[in-house]
Each structure stands twice: as structure tokens, then as C-alpha cells.
Amino acid sequence: MSVLETRLGQVGLPNPIMTAAGCGGAGRELGRFFDVAKLGAVVTPSIMSEARAGRPAPRLAETPSGVLNATGLQGPGIGTFLSRDLPWLNEQGARTIVSIAGNSVREYAEVAGRLADAPGVTAVEINTSCPNVEDRGLMFAAHPSAAAEVVRAVRAHTRRGVPVLAKLSADVTDVVGVAMACVDAGADGLSMINALHGMAIDTATLRPRLAGVTGGLSGPAIRPVAVRCVYQVHAALPEVPIIGMGGVRTGLDALELLLAGASAVAVGTVNFHDPSACVRILRELDGALRERGIGRLSDIVGLAHKPAGTLIRRIDPNVGVDEPIEQETLQ
Amino acid sequence: MSVLETRLGQVGLPNPIMTAAGCGGAGRELGRFFDVAKLGAVVTPSIMSEARAGRPAPRLAETPSGVLNATGLQGPGIGTFLSRDLPWLNEQGARTIVSIAGNSVREYAEVAGRLADAPGVTAVEINTSCPNVEDRGLMFAAHPSAAAEVVRAVRAHTRRGVPVLAKLSADVTDVVGVAMACVDAGADGLSMINALHGMAIDTATLRPRLAGVTGGLSGPAIRPVAVRCVYQVHAALPEVPIIGMGGVRTGLDALELLLAGASAVAVGTVNFHDPSACVRILRELDGALRERGIGRLSDIVGLAHKPAGTLIRRIDPNVGVDEPIEQETLQ
Amino acid sequence: MSGADAPVQVPGTVLTMRRTGAYHTMTLVAPGVAERFRPGQFVALAVGGEQTGMLMRRCFSVREVTSDYGGTIEVVFAVRGKGTEWLAALRPRDILDVAGPLGRPFPLPRDPVTCVLIGEAHGSAPLFPLATVLRQRECPLHFVLGGADSDHVYGARGARRAGDSVSVATEDGSLGDRGHVTGLLPGVVEDVEAAVVYACGPLETLRAVTRTAAEYGIPAQVAVEEPMPCGTGVCMACVLPVVGDDGSTHMLRSCVDGPVFRGERVRWDDIGTIPFDALGAPRAVRLGERP
Amino acid sequence: MSGADAPVQVPGTVLTMRRTGAYHTMTLVAPGVAERFRPGQFVALAVGGEQTGMLMRRCFSVREVTSDYGGTIEVVFAVRGKGTEWLAALRPRDILDVAGPLGRPFPLPRDPVTCVLIGEAHGSAPLFPLATVLRQRECPLHFVLGGADSDHVYGARGARRAGDSVSVATEDGSLGDRGHVTGLLPGVVEDVEAAVVYACGPLETLRAVTRTAAEYGIPAQVAVEEPMPCGTGVCMACVLPVVGDDGSTHMLRSCVDGPVFRGERVRWDDIGTIPFDALGAPRAVRLGERP
Numbered sequence A, B: 001m002s003v004l005e006t007r008l009g010q011v012g013l014p015n016p017i018m019t020a021a022g023c024g025g026a027g028r029e030l031g032r033f034f035d036v037a038k039l040g041a042v043v044t045p046s047i048m049s050e051a052r053a054g055r056p057a058p059r060l061a062e063t064p065s066g067v068l069n070a071t072g073l074q075g076p077g078i079g080t081f082l083s084r085d086l087p088w089l090n091e092q093g094a095r096t097i098v099s100i101a102g103n104s105v106r107e108y109a110e111v112a113g114r115l116a117d118a119p120g121v122t123a124v125e126i127n128t129s130c131p132n133v134e135d136r137g138l139m140f141a142a143h144p145s146a147a148a149e150v151v152r153a154v155r156a157h158t159r160r161g162v163p164v165l166a167k168l169s170a171d172v173t174d175v176v177g178v179a180m181a182c183v184d185a186g187a188d189g190l191s192m193i194n195a196l197h198g199m200a201i202d203t204a205t206l207r208p209r210l211a212g213v214t215g216g217l218s219g220p221a222i223r224p225v226a227v228r229c230v231y232q233v234h235a236a237l238p239e240v241p242i243i244g245m246g247g248v249r250t251g252l253d254a255l256e257l258l259l260a261g262a263s264a265v266a267v268g269t270v271n272f273h274d275p276s277a278c279v280r281i282l283r284e285l286d287g288a289l290r291e292r293g294i295g296r297l298s299d300i301v302g303l304a305h306k307p308a309g310t311l312i313r314r315i316d317p318n319v320g321v322d323e324p325i326e327q328e329t330l331q
Numbered sequence C, D: 001m002s003g004a005d006a007p008v009q010v011p012g013t014v015l016t017m018r019r020t021g022a023y024h025t026m027t028l029v030a031p032g033v034a035e036r037f038r039p040g041q042f043v044a045l046a047v048g049g050e051q052t053g054m055l056m057r058r059c060f061s062v063r064e065v066t067s068d069y070g071g072t073i074e075v076v077f078a079v080r081g082k083g084t085e086w087l088a089a090l091r092p093r094d095i096l097d098v099a100g101p102l103g104r105p106f107p108l109p110r111d112p113v114t115c116v117l118i119g120e121a122h123g124s125a126p127l128f129p130l131a132t133v134l135r136q137r138e139c140p141l142h143f144v145l146g147g148a149d150s151d152h153v154y155g156a157r158g159a160r161r162a163g164d165s166v167s168v169a170t171e172d173g174s175l176g177d178r179g180h181v182t183g184l185l186p187g188v189v190e191d192v193e194a195a196v197v198y199a200c201g202p203l204e205t206l207r208a209v210t211r212t213a214a215e216y217g218i219p220a221q222v223a224v225e226e227p228m229p230c231g232t233g234v235c236m237a238c239v240l241p242v243v244g245d246d247g248s249t250h251m252l253r254s255c256v257d258g259p260v261f262r263g264e265r266v267r268w269d270d271i272g273t274i275p276f277d278a279l280g281a282p283r284a285v286r287l288g289e290r291p
């Protein structure tokens, strides 16, 4: 299984597949379907300083190959997270990436500060798509300087060995600019993409389908946007590890993001559709790499940027693979 | 059928359904499946000053509920368009909205100038998603000032009675800002959205699936983004007519964009899937309006912005409509 | 992970499909689900096939389980939208992904007490496996069933076999009394001296059931059927304001903390809102917030 | 609009599905298509059902048409990706949307001249309706068929009935000669003193056929099978560099200007590029351009 090992800055992970923030609960829920320690990591829902009730229902709407959500970051707050959820994840032997959120730079810093001494935090992911109450509710992710300010504050409150990842939104004119600002401000890696800003209207009631009016569009529908963002940012910042996400449904989808430049891949919305998705995708990815004669995951990170004809065995789409694929490795 | 009449600034249209630029050929192709004069309008592919061979193949890739394209605006140039395509459309009795494109403000102005004396131009739509060769290839749509400059030039070269519509990209941090700049510069209406910037990688060849590497993502996958953009811009500029587009597949999808604030609806990618889509959608929309007791299309433009409980008959989603729907009107 | 009360996810094979009034009854071979099932639990089905653009699961109460073929489950459903349309078109031997059994089951009385089981429309379905278990505990059972018309009353015949009495109401009077099913409840509760009411149906019905039970000072165990896009607790879409043991209101996921709740714990009037006193409720309205 | 040579779009009903070697043969009742069909034309099928996330049409050559049931068409296909997988799972009475007949048919000789029909893999399919028409014109017919192995040679038996001779080659030698089908062509053309070659198959094969025909100074009519996402001329994805009557190169849509081209007009070496001398070719490379 060593073929699947990957790195996010200072830390190594046994494999690149993880849950996406807010799409895999705190681990317990999916833990009824598989052992969460088998994943590269579990990314938690974005944790804020206090408990949050979230938005009223309806919170989700189905769209073609996608889902719109306005859940409003319902969660228990950092206190309960540290006393209840994180210990459970540690007990399972899971690697935990804690996603954090805030409505001001101070709130991010506060949450990061409370995480600093917690055991078993593999990395901190900053959800920069929150509205900044100190700047007309504009999301931090919208402006390089605002995103950078949050990154700087969180980096300052986080222990050295723990990577800080900035999670970016694709709803910007220039995602590379935001990415660069975050890296300059100390981000050890980047996660992308968050859900796109979207909306749906119910043609029966003639009203918005979400109580929150607009929401985040996720799922396979947005995968091409995710691939494009990862590709662009990897081209500009080839040394910066990226967690790619957006519509990953199969092992080949995960491979697509790796080829674009991601070092790890998170699975979000598809968990709703298939609670075993993460382990299935991991198995499929393992098979796909073997099929292509890829010995190490790191060999293919960003490979789509390189001219055709490197060492990897490309598969003739007209023929497929001759040898039966070994599927023994996982589980 | 008067229920379906709509207006785009100075001009009235018998109904709101049209082809989207570049997705309905020059009318002739779909004309083999239905009478193009039945549509509210035919929007042409974006015409440039000279003939263009476009991009190499592969130009299209299928994605979940979407299509990625990098066709590169292949077209005959304004000369052949005026001598060959426009006369054909006029003969059919179609209303023609001419989409124009350029790589410099001068080129847009030149194409608009050559259209000025052509008979049978119902409106001019400016495709602002082209790269500006005079500004590092950045697309005009990315910056309010660049988009405004193009609009100003085209408006100056277009006859008074002919509305000029600015077609916007959703790949920006603030679509409302771009919309306002275009309207301030003289746009009589707005079209939105163009395809999202996306990419796909072939997991067999390990290379980008499009020869153009990145391309435009369109189809039902992006409809929630289109609805959101139309809704936001209509909220900010309620008097400005909008042609809504992005993933419209059914009459109810068209209704969704009208409720968000569009006065007309263009059908793009779905024409590839169903060459009769435009007339089918028109028929379905007509049925849907009747079902809901809507007497005039203009009564529902932007209705989703208004509090529940206006005069329109909302449909109980649990029950649907009792009476059989009259389907006689169209065709 | 695993454990006897953890759900399974298995490919289900359609064994039979048949019409029952306005409903479709589908029996699936779904090994592992039947043996874990307890009344009140549900299954979450993937719809649309392998390339489906419909990412949300469709949840259905289980009508019956058997141990045939390694375990079968039966669900009863109405065609409502695209997903149930797809389900209705399935034929024997078709395969679809099944996750279940999910959710908290109906709590059962320790002693053989008199139970009223009230269901509206397809909401009657989960009452049948409950009835079987209650019978084993020697509880007297009284069914109260209703629907828009006779076609939309599910299980009246089965209830006659399973229960000590059956009362039926339809909105149009085509079967039983004319009126809403909840109109019958006070009479039945009083007549049979019910000790508990079990209910399943739309929110309005459950709210009315809760009110009636409270009036008679007996508990109501109600199973909600709010939209549950995942059914497994990860999407946070199915929340209801529910008063916890600590006396404060929590936004609970009805798929994992329900679908069965004690009626009086649910804040029926506040459904569709975040009550201002709920744990973590916003202190002020924040506009334009993104998820 | 309308007109006898305009295509139709109709719901097609699956009449039969069967396996033929490595291929699936599907017969559809598709009224209107059969009566308009001319050899070399194709149909574009919608795949995935009503809620499909697959927006591109799948195009297939027509193998045979009959006037039964108001008009049937037969297509022969290999499972390749998600769309053909979906097609292969169809059963009789299933319905799918059909548009056709599409594209320019094979031009026919005025006089009864000797024709060689060469097809690789499923590319043989469109040669059969062509053979029927050529036979009516009393043209001597010689088939040259090939594929990777015997399972991938389509129609060898039918060709024996329809043609004056049949030559077969497979890559693995499991049927006929070992080697590529185009290796047989020069011999056959010489032997039968062919006046024209008709061909269908992958680009490489068509390029080789064109070269051979040129060597013998006879025309090659080749039907291409490049990806055609719409089949109706609106998506601009299926372009090939083709030399026009004006002597200059145009990027022509193979769905409406083809699929049949005169082989020597196609700039085989430049496929997948925009030749610098094509009409409207970029004067300089423009990077990062958006569509």
C-alpha cells in the first residue's frame, strides 16, 4: 500500500483520501460504515468558537449532478469538539484535520489558539469562505489581503509541526492571486475548492428552495471547476501541497485531481450519496494506479502539466488494460 | 399565446425562448428540426471581424450533467455572416440577436459598425469573455472597466433602436459590479451567464481532455450558478432586462430563471442533447404558466424576490395540479 | 464500526414490484438489513443508476422484513418526483444500493399496555412491523388510518388482521368517516383507554397527534418523514428543534436522533426556523452569510 | 425545416437486442428514419434516460433499415464507455430518443462499376446498406473486412452473401490473414480492377485506404467516425481539416459535411491541429484564450 503515501508539508499520510469539511460529520457517522482510521485523514466540519444552530430548513436542494447547501455551519463549538469529538477520533487512530471558521480574524485566531495544545491534530484547515462581519459581510476568500490576514493569524497560533492549510473559494476572478497571498502569509498548503455560490428556485412555490436563499453548489457538477483551479494554482505554485476537492465520486475522479496537481483528495457531497464512498474511492484509486504502473503517488502529482510520454504507462482508451487488475491490497 | 410576450429594452419579442450564442448554429442546423421563427429570437455564434478556424480537436468533453468546450469561436467572420447567414434568418422571419466578439475594443467596434446598416438585427449581444490581447490576454468580463469600455464602443456604433446587451461571465468575484459598469456604459440589457472556466483530465492518457487545456463548463450542472447571478443582478438592477441562460433543459428550468429576474431565457448546451429543445421548452413553459394561472410573463419576472403570497397560484408540491393542462396553444 | 446495531450498505435486488392502491410496493433482497431491523427504522435508497445525477438518497420506512433469500425488506411508496418515478419503473432483478436499517426505532412498552397506532397515507407502513412486535408483547392494538381518499389509505385490510380494531377516515369520505384522520384519535384513545400512541405521517398530523396525546396525558411516539438527503447523519439537512433532557432546544438530525421522537419534545410551531433560544441560535440576523 | 431530406427526431422503441461477436445489435422502431435513410448516414441517440447527466449524443452508423412497424433501424455497437454501457443494458420495449438520418450519404456511381468495400471492426456495418444499393445498380462488390480478432470482425458471414468476394484479416490471425485489414487492399483492388473504394473505420485505416486508392488512381469515399457530440451541426466539435472545391482548407464539421468525405480531400496528417493555412487559422499562437 506504500504506493499511496503522500505528504502535506510537514506531515505524511498513509493515503491521499479524506472526507471534505462538513461532509463526513465528525467521523462517528461514517464510522458505522467503515473504519475511519483507513482514510488518509478525517477533515472535520468547520469548528467555530461557540456552538452554532445553523440555518433553518430547507437546507439542501438537489440540482443536476449537484447539491446546493445552506447549512450555516451548525456545530458544537470548539469546547465540545475538543472534549467529545476529537478524543473519539484519536481513539479510533484516525488522523484529524480540523477545519476552523470565524466571522472575524480574532475568532479564527481564538479557535486556532484553543487547538494548539490539543493532542491529535494533524493539520488545521482554514475555511476562508465565511463572511467577515468587520468588512460588510464579504467573505475572507474574496480578497487576497483578507484571506492572508486570517492565514497569518492562524499560523501564529498554531504549533510549528502542524501544517496550516488555507481553503479557497473558486468564486473569485483570480484564484491564483488569492492562493499566492495565502502562501505568502504562511499557509503550508491549500485546499480547494469550496462549494460554488449558487441558488435554486422552487417552480411550485415560486420561492427560493433554500431558507438561506443562496447556498453552496457542490458535487460532480462542479468537478471541472475544481480541476481547473487545482491545475492553475499548481502551475503557479508547484511546491505547495494541495488538497483537491469538488465532485469526486470515483477513484478516477480522485486521480484526475492528483494529475492536476493535488497531493491529497477530499470527498464531500458524494458521502451523502454513498456512505462508503471514501473507502471505495481509495480502493478504486489504488487499482487505477496499479493498472497504470504507477509506483508512487508522488510521481503523478501534477503529471497533466508535463508533456505526454513520461514513464507512466498510459492506457489506450480503445483497448483498456489487458491483465486482470489486482484488487487484493485494500481492506 | 400573448401570455409569453416579453421585452428587451426597446424591442418586444413574441416569447422569451432563444438559442444561446454558439449553441444553435446560425439557425439553419436547428431549422431542419423546427421553424426558427417560432423562437423569441435566434442568437448567433459570436461573430468576429475575420473568419476564424477555432481550436484544434478535441474541443468538447462530457462532464457530469455538463459539457466542457474550447471551440475557439470558429466562424465565418462578419462579411460572410452578413452575406450568407443573416439573409437566411431574415427569410425565415426569425428575429436575430447577433453576438459579437473581439480581441480588442477596436475589433468589437468594427464588427458593431458593420452590423449597423444590416437589416434584421433585433439586438446585439457582446460576448465579453474574450481575451483582451492589449491587456495580457485577460478577458474583458473580468474587470468592470474593461467590460464597460467594450460596451461603450459597441453602443456608439449601434443604431439607437437596437438594444445592446452585455454578456457577462460568472467567473468573477463580483458579478453585480461588472453588471453595473456595463449598464452605466450604455448596455440596454444583460445576458448571463457564459460558461464557467473549467477543465478535465483524461485518466487514460493522463493529459487534458481538451486540446485547449481549459474550457467553458456549461449545461444543467451550472444552472444554480446562473440562477444566483441573475437573482443578484436583478436585485441590484431591477429595471434592466436580463437574458438568463445556463443549463436550461425544461420549461420549468426556464421558469426558474424568469422567477430569478430574467426577461428572456436562452438555451445552449441542451440543444446538443435535444435538437428540438427550444420549441419543447417553449411549449413546456407555456403549459407551466397556464397551470399556475399566470396571465402575463412580465408578472413573474423576478417574482422569487417578492414575499410569498402574491396573486399567482402557487402549486402545492404534494398535490400538483388537478385539471389536465391545456397543451393546444403552440405549434 | 460494524456492531449489531450499525447499519449495512448492500446492493439490493428487486424481488417483486406491485401496486397497492395509490402506492407501489417493492420487495428487495437486501442481506443484513432485515436481521438488524427494528420497527420505526428506515432505509435510504440510491436512485437513478450508476451515472445518476440525483445525489440525494430517498428514504423509506420499512413495511416488512423476512429472512427469505438471506433477508428481504418491503417498502411502500408513492411516486412524487424524479427519484420515486425511477423507483416505480424498476423491474424484478434490477439492482440498487440500499443503506439501512437507519434511525432510532420506536421505543417499546415493557408491559402489555393498550396501544393506538395512527398513520396517514403511506405513513401506515411502519406501523405494521411495530404491530407485530407489540403483539408479541401481548399489547392490545388499535389502528387509526387515513388519507385523502380510499386509494390513499394504506393497509386498512392488513390492519384488520393485525389489530383489535381499525378506524378509518378519508378527506373525501370515500372510505370510513369523512375528515382528517386525527379527528378520530380522541374518540379511539378514550374508547380503548390507550396508554400510548404511535404515529407516522406529515408534520401537521404528528403535531395534532401530540396535542391529543397530551390532552389525555399519554405519551406519543411519532416518526417524522422530513426530507433526509443522506439518512446517515452527515449532511445536516434534516434538523428539527427538539427539547433535550437538559431542557434546552437542540437542532437535532431527524435521521440519526429520530425519525422517532417523543411528540412533546418536538417544537412543532418552530419547525422551519431556528428558535431564538435554541443552542447556538444566532444572536442577530446575519444576512448574506455563506455556508 | 421538414423536407424529405431533413432528419427527424422520434422516440425509438427497442424491438430486439442481441450479441454478434464482440458487438451488440439493436433494432429500434423509429418511424420516419428508415424512409429517409441513405447508406452512409447515421443516427444520434440520447443515452441515460430522462434525468441523464450524459448530455452528448452517441452516434451510430445504420446497419439496416426495414419498413416494418412504420420503420425500423438496426445499429451495431461495441461497449466503450458509459453511454454504450447504458445502451447495452436496454431491453425490448425500452424507449430512447433517436435523431436521424444524419450526415451526407455515400455518393453512388452512375454506372455499374466494380466497388471495393473495406471496413474495420464495427466500421463494416454501414457497408451493408451501401452494398444493397450498389447491387441494385449492378455493381460488382468485393468486401475487405478486418479487426483485432475474429470476434471483432463484423459481418463476415453477411458479406459472403452480399458480395462477390470477401477478404478478411485479423491482427492476431484468428480469422483470415494475420495483419491489418489495409494490408489486403492493394491486392484486392488490383485483382478486381476496382473503380472505387468505400471505407469505414478508424482514421488511421481511412488514411491508409486513401493512400492505396491514390496509388491506383481511383477515388476513395471514406466515412469517418470522429466523436460527434451532437450529430446535428451545432456544437462545432467534430471538425476536420478538409480541402474544399476552392482549393483552400476549411475546418469542416464531419457530422453535416461528412461523415463521408472524398479521402484525398481530408488532410490526414493535420488532423488534431488547425493547419496554418486553414481558413481563419490563427496568425500566432494565442495562449490562455477562452472559448
Ligand SMILES: Cc1cc2nc3c(=O)[nH]c(=O)nc-3n(C[C@H](O)[C@H](O)[C@H](O)COP(=O)(O)OP(=O)(O)OC[C@H]3O[C@@H](n4cnc5c(N)ncnc54)[C@H](O)[C@@H]3O)c2cc1C
Pocket (backbone or CB within 6 Å): A062, C042, C056, C057, C058, C059, C060, C061, C062, C075, C076, C077, C078, C079, C080, C081, C082, C083, C084, C085, C122, C123, C125, C224, C225, C226, C227, C228, C229, C259
Ligand atoms: C424516514 C422517512 C421515511 C419515509 N417513508 C416513506 C414511505 O414509506 N413511503 C413513501 O412514499 N415516502 C416515504 N418517505 C418520503 C420519501 O422519502 C419521499 O417521497 C421521496 O424521497 C421523494 O423522492 P422523489 O425523488 O420522488 O422527489 P424529489 O422531490 O425529486 O426529491 C428530491 C429530494 O428531496 C427529498 N424529498 C422530497 N420530498 C420529500 C418528502 N415528502 N419527504 C421526505 N423527503 C423528501 C428526497 O428524498 C430527495 O432527497 C419517507 C421519508 C423519510 C425521511
Ligand SMILES: Cc1cc2nc3c(=O)[nH]c(=O)nc-3n(C[C@H](O)[C@H](O)[C@H](O)COP(=O)(O)OP(=O)(O)OC[C@H]3O[C@@H](n4cnc5c(N)ncnc54)[C@H](O)[C@@H]3O)c2cc1C
Pocket (backbone or CB within 6 Å): B062, D042, D056, D057, D058, D059, D060, D061, D062, D075, D076, D077, D078, D079, D080, D081, D082, D083, D084, D085, D122, D123, D125, D224, D225, D226, D227, D228, D229, D259
Ligand atoms: C458517425 C459515427 C458512426 C459511428 N458508428 C458506430 C457504430 O456503428 N458502432 C459503434 O460501435 N460505434 C460507432 N461509432 C462510435 C460511437 O459513437 C462511440 O463508440 C460511442 O459514442 C461511445 O460512447 P460511450 O458513451 O460508450 O463512450 P464515452 O467515452 O463515454 O463517450 C463520451 C463522448 O465521446 C464520444 N465518443 C467517445 N468515443 C468515441 C469514438 N470512438 N467515436 C466517436 N465518438 C466517441 C461519445 O459519442 C460521447 O459523446 C460511430 C461514431 C460516429 C461519429
Ligand SMILES: Cc1cc2nc3c(=O)[nH]c(=O)nc-3n(C[C@H](O)[C@H](O)[C@H](O)COP(=O)(O)O)c2cc1C
Pocket (backbone or CB within 6 Å): A020, A021, A022, A023, A044, A045, A046, A067, A069, A071, A073, A099, A127, A167, A193, A194, A195, A216, A217, A218, A219, A220, A222, A245, A246, A247, A248, A266, A267, A268, A269, A270, C235, C236, C291
Ligand atoms: C452540506 C455541506 C456542508 C459543508 N460544510 C463545510 C464546512 O463546514 N467547511 C468547509 O470548509 N466546507 C464545507 N463544505 C464544502 C465541502 O467541504 C467541499 O469543499 C465542497 O462541497 C466541494 O466538494 P464536493 O463537491 O466533494 O462536496 C460543505 C459542503 C456541503 C455540501
Ligand SMILES: Cc1cc2nc3c(=O)[nH]c(=O)nc-3n(C[C@H](O)[C@H](O)[C@H](O)COP(=O)(O)O)c2cc1C
Pocket (backbone or CB within 6 Å): B020, B021, B022, B023, B044, B045, B046, B067, B069, B071, B073, B099, B126, B127, B167, B193, B194, B195, B216, B217, B218, B219, B220, B222, B245, B246, B247, B248, B266, B267, B268, B269, B270, D235, D236, D291
Ligand atoms: C460549444 C459552445 C459554444 C459556445 N459559443 C459561444 C459563443 O460563440 N459566444 C458566446 O457568447 N457564448 C458561447 N457559448 C456559451 C453559451 O452561449 C452559454 O452562455 C453557456 O453555454 C451557458 O448556457 P448553457 O448551459 O445553456 O449552454 C458557447 C457554449 C458552448 C457549449
Ligand code: FES
Pocket (backbone or CB within 6 Å): C227, C228, C229, C230, C231, C232, C233, C234, C235, C236, C237, C238, C239, C253, C254, C255, C256
Ligand atoms: S439526512 Fe443527512 S443528516 Fe439527516
Ligand code: FES
Pocket (backbone or CB within 6 Å): D227, D228, D229, D230, D231, D232, D233, D234, D235, D236, D237, D238, D239, D253, D254, D255, D256
Ligand atoms: S457533432 Fe456537433 S457539430 Fe458535428
